[in-house]
Amino acid sequence: MKRTTAVEAEVGDGYRSPDDVDVRLGSRLAELRAERGWSLGELAERSGVSRSTLSRAERAEISPTAAVLNRLCAVYGRTMSQLLSEVESEPALLVRAADQQVWQDRASGFVRRSVSPPHAGLRGELVEGRLAAGADIAYDRPPVPGLEQHIWVLEGALAMTVQDVEHRLEAGDCLRLRVWGPTRFRCAGGEDVRYLLAVVRP
The missing domain is CATH 1.10.260.40 (lambda repressor-like DNA-binding domains)
Known part of the structure; x- marks a missing residue:
């Protein structure tokens, strides 16, 4: 792809x-x-x-x-x-795995699971991401400048490009960064990559 x-x-x-x-x-x-x-x-x-x-x-x-x-x-x-x-009816303190919101970008082969209980005022959150083999997504800007991210690969291999530098992460590897400009997430192996993304707003 x-x-x-x-x-x-x-x-x-x-x-x-x-x-x-x-x-x-x-x-x-x-x-x-x-x-x-x-x-x-x-x-x-x-x-x-x-x-x-x-x-x-x-x-x-x-x-x-x-x-x-x-x-x-x-x-x-x-x-x-x-x-x-903000499209959820009521914020909850506990969200069971079966009730966690899943959103798909069908065009790129990206599946996003909101692990943290939803709340508009949260500064920190956990997100599970899955990229299909060959999937490659580029973001031209962060949603919030200076956003802190910790990317922990659970399965597969992920190529993460930040400030024109590509970091290859294998299962168990974790990358920490603050996002100020473009980023790119690419499935770097022949199978899906699954990772946990911890996000902290500045």
Whole structure:
């Protein structure tokens, strides 16, 4: 699979029946834009995401990719977990494994599980990520500048590029960083890679 960029990965494979989480997410994205009094055109200029993609995401006609959500989180000053927690009905102190929210970027082969109980005010959170063999995702900016991340590989191999330096992580390896610019996550082996991402907001 070729490297997936934010621009190339904006839209998935055509129209599909929206998932419930996509409907709630689309509604929340529309609310955030309305709270700021921005038109779709203004948000497109601020985020670098096309007006058409923004409109379709708000109407839940498409499921936004990880790269698109990352851009919107940067504009709205939220981490992805914070944004996704805002579409949950009630924050909980304990979330069983079966109830942890799972979100998929179908275009790039990325599956994201929110391990931490959702809460919009959390500074720290745990996320499980899984990249299919060959998957390659590039983020052009952090959702929050200076975001602290600890990436612990559980299975497989991950190539993590930060500030033009690639770090290859095998099972058991952990990389700590603060994110100020572009990053890239690439499955570096022939099988899926699964990793735990600990995120701490500055």
